[in-house]
Amino acid sequence: xxxxxxxxxxxxxGKTSIMAAxxxxxxxxxxxxxxxxxxxxxxxxDPLVRMRHDFQSGNTAIIxxxxxxxxxxxxxxxxxxxxxxxxxxxxxxxEGCGVCVYFCPEKAIDFxxxxxxxxxxxxxxxxxxxxxxxxxxxxxxxKLVTLVRQEARKLAEAKxxxxxxxxxxxxxxxxxxxxxxGASAVLIVTEPSxxxxxxxxxxxxxxxxxxxxxxxxxxxxxxxxxxxxxIENFGxxxxxxxxxxxxxxxxxxxxxxxGQTVLEYDTQSKAGNxxxxxxxxxxxxxxx
Amino acid sequence: xxxxxxxxxxxxGKTTVATNxxxxxxxxxxxxxxxxxxPNAHLFIHPVFDQTKTVTAPVxxxxxxxxxxxxxxxxxxxxxxxxxxxxTVLPFEELCHSCGGCMAVCPEKAITExxxxLGVIQKGHRNGIEFIHGKLRVGEAxxxxxxxxxxxxxxxxxxxxxxxxxxxxxPVIESMKRxxxxxxxxxxxxxxxxxxxLAVGAAKILNIPCGLVINRSDLxxxxxxxxxxxxxxxxxxxxxxxxxxxxxxxxxxxxxxxxPEWKEKFLKLYEKIKHLVT
Numbered sequence: 001x002x003x004x005x006x007x008x009x010x011x012x013x014g015k016t017s018i019m020a021a022x023x024x025x026x027x028x029x030x031x032x033x034x035x036x037x038x039x040x041x042x043x044x045x046d047p048l049v050r051m052r053h054d055f056q057s058g059n060t061a062i063i064x065x066x067x068x069x070x071x072x073x074x075x076x077x078x079x080x081x082x083x084x085x086x087x088x089x090x091x092x093x094x095e096g097c098g099v100c101v102y103f104c105p106e107k108a109i110d111f112x113x114x115x116x117x118x119x120x121x122x123x124x125x126x127x128x129x130x131x132x133x134x135x136x137x138x139x140x141x142x143k144l145v146t147l148v149r150q151e152a153r154k155l156a157e158a159k160x161x162x163x164x165x166x167x168x169x170x171x172x173x174x175x176x177x178x179x180x181x182g183a184s185a186v187l188i189v190t191e192p193s194x195x196x197x198x199x200x201x202x203x204x205x206x207x208x209x210x211x212x213x214x215x216x217x218x219x220x221x222x223x224x225x226x227x228x229x230x231i232e233n234f235g236x237x238x239x240x241x242x243x244x245x246x247x248x249x250x251x252x253x254x255x256x257x258x259g260q261t262v263l264e265y266d267t268q269s270k271a272g273n274x275x276x277x278x279x280x281x282x283x284x285x286x287x288x
Numbered sequence: 289x290x291x292x293x294x295x296x297x298x299x300x301g302k303t304t305v306a307t308n309x310x311x312x313x314x315x316x317x318x319x320x321x322x323x324x325x326x327p328n329a330h331l332f333i334h335p336v337f338d339q340t341k342t343v344t345a346p347v348x349x350x351x352x353x354x355x356x357x358x359x360x361x362x363x364x365x366x367x368x369x370x371x372x373x374x375x376t377v378l379p380f381e382e383l384c385h386s387c388g389g390c391m392a393v394c395p396e397k398a399i400t401e402x403x404x405x406l407g408v409i410q411k412g413h414r415n416g417i418e419f420i421h422g423k424l425r426v427g428e429a430x431x432x433x434x435x436x437x438x439x440x441x442x443x444x445x446x447x448x449x450x451x452x453x454x455x456x457x458x459p460v461i462e463s464m465k466r467x468x469x470x471x472x473x474x475x476x477x478x479x480x481x482x483x484x485x486l487a488v489g490a491a492k493i494l495n496i497p498c499g500l501v502i503n504r505s506d507l508x509x510x511x512x513x514x515x516x517x518x519x520x521x522x523x524x525x526x527x528x529x530x531x532x533x534x535x536x537x538x539x540x541x542x543x544x545x546x547x548p549e550w551k552e553k554f555l556k557l558y559e560k561i562k563h564l565v566t
Contacts, residue, residue, distance in 0.1 A: 009326050011298010011454040016479065037455035038296050038486060040479040059366065079387055092461060092494070097387030098366045134457055136489040141457045142429060170298040170454050171325035174429035194540035195303065195328035202326060202426055209427045223531075224538040248534075253507050256478050 001156055002184040002286050003149075003164040005034065005212075009199030011170035013191045014219040017252050017262060019167040020044040021275045023126040024263040026288075029163040031124065032152035033131040034179040036117065036144045041167045044261055047122030047129050055117040055132065055147065057140040058096040061089045067108035074100035074109065092137060116140050119148055121155060128155055145169070145178035163288055172206045180206070185213045185286060187243070191220045192227035200231065204240060214240045215285065217278050221245035241285060244278040246271050290448040291561060292467035294490075296483030298454035301473045301503035301527065304537060306451040307332040308544045312554035315416030318446045322463040323453040324407060324422035324434045331540045335412035335419040343422065344403025345433050347384045348391060350377045354398035361390035361399065382429060406434045411441070418446065435462045442466070456486045464490060469565050470498040471524070476508030481515060488519065497564060501557070504529040522564065525557045 006019045020041060023031055033041040061082075063074070068087050075083045078100055082093035089100075101109045116139065119132035130152040134141050152164050168179040168186070180186050186207050190200035200216065207214040216235045221228040228245060235242045247270050255265035262272045293306045303321075307329050310319040321329040348361070348370060359372045369383035370390050381404045391399040407424040422438040424431050431453070439462070442448050452463035464470055470491040474484040484500075491498040500516055505526040516523050527533070536546045544551040 008298075010328070012300060037457045038298075038483040040297070040482060043478045043482055077388075077392060092465065095385055095387060096366055097385055097389055098364065099387050099389040099392065102364050102389065102393065136456045136486055137458075137461045137493050139458045141455075171323075171431075172426055173325040173424060173431045173459070175457075176325075177427075177429050191538075193538035194331040195326075196538075198328060198331055199326040205426045220534075223534050227538060250507060253477055257509050259478070 001153070001162055001164065002288055003166060004286065005166045005168045005180050005183045005186045006189060007168035007176060007180065007186050007203055008170055008189045009172065009203035010190070010196050013189045013196060014252065015189045016040045016167050017256060018189055018219065018275060019165060020261040021263050021272065022165055022279055024261045025276065025279045026163060026165060028161050029127055029165050030152055030156040030159070030161045031126060031129040032148060032164055032166040033129070034145045034148055034166050035169040036132040036134045036148065037141050037169060037175060039131055039133060042131055044256065044259060045124040045126060045129055046259060047120070047124045047131065049120045049122045051121040053119050054115045055119055055144050056113050057116050057143050058114045059098065059111045060091050060094045060096055060114055061098070061100050062110045062112065063087050063089055064108045064110060067106050069106055071105060073103050073105065077103055114138070117144055119144065119151065121151070127161070128159060130155060142174035142178035145175050149179070172202050176203070176206065177210070180212050181210055183212050185215060187282065188214055188216045189219055190216060190231055192218055192224040192231060194227070197227055197231050201234065204238060215243050215282065216240050217243045217246065219246045220248040222247045243281045244274060246274040246278070289469070289565060290442065290450060290467045291469050291471055292450040292452050292464045293471045293473060294452040294460060294464060294487055295454055295473045296456060296487035297474070297480050300475050300480060301501070303328045303332065303451055304543065305471065305473050305501055306449050308542060308550065309554050309558060310417050310449050311542055312544050312551045313447065313558060316446050317416065318418045318420065318441070318443055318448045319451065320438050320441060320448060321421035321451045322435045322438050323451055324424045324431050324438065325453060327421045327423055329451050330419065330421055332542055333414050333417065333419055335414045337410045337412035339411040341409045343406045343409055343434055343437050345386045345406050345430070346388070346401035347381045347386065347404045348379050348399045349402045350379065351398045351400070352376065354396045356396055358395065360393045360395065364389040364393045386433065406430065409438055431459045432462045435459055439466065456490045460490060461494070464496065465494050467496055469561050470496050471501060471561065472498055473501045473503055474512055475504050476502055476510070476512040480508070481512050484512065485515070488521065499524040499561065499564060501525045501527065503527045524560045525553060
């Protein structure tokens with residue numbers, strides 16, 4: 001089974017739109033949205049949710065006021081300064097480390113598990129999809145990403161699907177690390193701006209660090225041809241295959257507004273044609 | 289005053305707004321780039337850096353001469369970052385949240401703390417702007433402790449502009465929670481709107497007033513504006529799509545310098561925020 005993760009470093013380079021277009025082109029695949037923090041793929045794929053599960057992870061301390069004697073041990077030991085002078089825990093500051101729970105001499109602190117979000121198994125017009133929603137201001141996005149990827153693998157195996165297409169999160173931190181570990185390859189969607197290039201280099205470095213083969217495509221390439229060439233030269237030097245260029249094309253936005261992929265919206269758009277070519281190169285590379 | 293610039297969706301123009309706003313105001317301004325996973329503001333501000341500091345987080349170090357393998361450290365750790373295996377204790381530094389629980393619980397005082405590198409903080413300046421950013425070490429998962437250290441540079445005597453990371457989870461909350469105002473930069477597309485709602489939700493949980501900047505305001509539909517109307521969210525600025533702006537940005541140049549007529553608009557944006565906060 002092959003698992004391709006689409007990442008970018010910088011947000012807003014077109015990951016999700018390109019990923020959705022791939023969904024139009026690939027056969028026998030399962031879709032997975034690992035951008036659990038600000039998931040957008042479902043806005044195009046319009047999933048019909050078949051199964052919904054709570055995502056439980058981490059705990060938050062709650063001080064039982066009846067039992068509290070106000071000794072202050074918890075306040076002294078909390079490194080997050082999450083406990084106020086009147087012994088209330090600020091749930092946003094609470095890291096869930098349980099140190100206060102353990103050391104409270106009155107055993108006055110409860111430590112319930114958090115429900116941080118939910119995850120779904122759905123049907124879409126492109127095939128099955130596994131996706132999730134992390135609650136606003138919640139933690140443990142990396143764990144939810146890991147869970148979503150595990151469930152995607154299980155489902156793909158059960159359905160005999162050989163390919164998982166995964167939309168990844170931006171950045172290089174916890175959720176990205178959870179998204180790319182053990183994947184067959186990552187496709188880095190970048191754009192020719194100083195920030196696009198800077199962030200692409202960091203995420204390429206991350207892929208190398210975790211030994212996941214990386215490929216690149218340059219979206220909106222015509223906004224700055226010099227930087228497009230710089231990005232491609234960087235790829236060449238680092239042994240990262242450049243799969244192609246996609247021009248700036250308002251079709252992306254128009255298709256998104258209709259809830260369609262670029263290819264569904266217009267079979268002849270400049271961007272759509274470029275993505276088809278990139279998909280062909282990608283399929284060759286991944287041997288699918 | 290602290291203004292945190294956030295968005296939910298990535299690539300909507302947070303850094304563009306943060307840097308151009310800072311440069312328009314000119315003096316007595318701090319710009320803190322808290323998008324430590326992918327910091328970009330320096331690519332536009334081009335600060336002269338005069339300070340680089342490695343930032344570490346405390347993790348346990350075990351003195352096996354004192355350890356009796358009682359296992360209490362593994363018991364208290366909620367993050368599975370320390371375990372007793374056979375005749376030794378294994379700390380997993382990358383899982384450690386630095387709570388100090390294992391050190392406090394160890395009856396033999398066999399645990400001390402050492403630093404694990406999270407990344408660097410650089411401090412510099414450009415014109416009157418004090419510039420600080422954090423850069424997460426590539427391969428490091430935990431950004432919030434580094435973000436906290438960047439925010440520790442907040443100078444109450446100055447206007448502090450915080451460039452926040454995308455999303456709505458812990459790194460974003462960290463970058464928002466001390467702000468007096470959250471400026472949400474969005475785009476009028478379905479992705480922009482969906483993620484904007486999440487970001488507004490985050491600002492509401494933190495009980496911080498917020499307003500919008502709509503970027504590429506003529507590429508898309510009217511749903512963001514309709515939502516802003518419904519929710520009583522002030523639209524403080526609109527930036528239409530303009531190839532010159534996109535190209536200026538791509539080269540790492542500042543809009544207010546290449547197209548000086550924008551300086552007035554950013555100053556007006558600040559006046560509106562000030563009015564809303566006071």
